[in-house]
Amino acid sequence: MFELLEPICLVTYFADECNEEMAALGHRTYWDGYFASRAAPLGRVSAEVVHAAFYSFAEGEAARHIPSAWETIPAKASVAARERGSAASVRRILGEELAGSPGLVRAADLTTKAATSAPTAGRVMYAGMRTLPLPSDPVARLWHSATVLREHRGDGHVAALVGAGIGGTEAHVLSALDLGIYPAETFGRIHHLPTERLAAVMDGLRKRGLIDADGRFTDAGRETKQSIEDLTDELAAPPYDALSAAELDELVTELEPITAALVAVGSQ
Template sequence: MFELLEPIATITYSAVPNEAFLAVGMRNYWDGYFAGRAAPLGLAPAEVVHAVFYNFADGEVARHIPWVWGKITPQEAIAVREQGSATALRQTLGELADSPDLVRIAELATRAATSAPTEGRALYAGLRALAVPAEPVAQLWHAATLLREHRGDGHNAALLAHGIGGTEAHVLLALSLGMKAEEFGRIHHLPKAHLAAVVTGLHARGLVTPAGVFTDTGRATKQRIEALTDDLAAPAYTVLSADELDELIAGLEPIAAAAQAVD
């Protein structure tokens, strides 16, 4: 489900929604990112957004929040994000966007997305408080976003339970992909000395070698985190029967394939 929903939800971070945020006064991509993604939390201060998002380096959120709220309200940001994301998804789906099958898939995804427990999941709970869009393409995007953030809140809990901080998680992901930390897109802008210190700390805990290669302990820790993340995401789908879940998976496959082609 992660592989099928991620391309749909993350179309939010493509060109069309970004342009929509720039058109309402955002200075750059990251202004729009933080305004749109944090909007369901209301006028939460940077410290709260930093805690909920979990994986940004110290000070990164504060470069955008609360500045963005001087240009746009959370309610306006929610609308810009939804409209821009639905437009981008519709454009990339082409004829699929008007398929009767999409209406059914959006309905199944929405049932799952609005049935999961909210306890301990601040960002998911904020999204759950929003109205579900009526238009099928927008509804599908909204459902995918709900399920993505539900999983994300659980993933943060799994990382926290294993003592892995946000920057550490990015470094470990980079290393698992065979990349150096300073080559990985989400953290490449951080000072090399800072990233080197993170790798040193992970080595001191026995998770990686001095050269930044996973140890057996590191691999086992990563596997436990991923397994726990899956387990915590699973309750969202218990509302669907086995046949409905199979139908959802089959219906999402061509949609996700089309969405994955977006820059």
């Protein structure tokens, strides 16, 4: 389900329409719009709360955008712009025939059933997304519900990382190595961080035996990474308990052509 739904969510970050909607509101940068819209379902919380909920950003990054991104642009406006832009991207990529098909409507309905059925306890971002109204347009509803499920999975991933004692920047190092990126410090999510900060993170992973002297995975590091991913998958399962086996099979069938179209263009 992650592989089928993730390309739907990625239009928010890769396609142009969402960025254009955010810029039209007055957000100065991509990251202003990102933090303003993604954090908005939490309410007007402090940067410290956003940092805790998002988990993987370095210290101080949330504070560069929160609460300033909400001071002149209402949070609800940013959320609405994200939905408009993302739905427009999905519709453009799919084309009118697929975007307007009964299969997409059914996929939206089943995805929404799953997305609105899991317990919210311990799921901060998921609980926040559940407070937002469901879009009436099927394309927007499919994107929205896929994003709700993405935040549910993200909350579980954070729990898995915390349980394993892996911090946000450390998680990016492990992901980089898992993706074959070496040196891990060149990974796009962390390469901009101060050299001293990255060196401290790498030293900490070495002391724990998760990477070797050259900054590559040890066996223990690979096992730790895999155990986190396995637990993330396990914790992501509850929403789909709301679907019967037949409904789950139907959802997979209806999502496959949608996902294939998005993957073909890199969700752009």
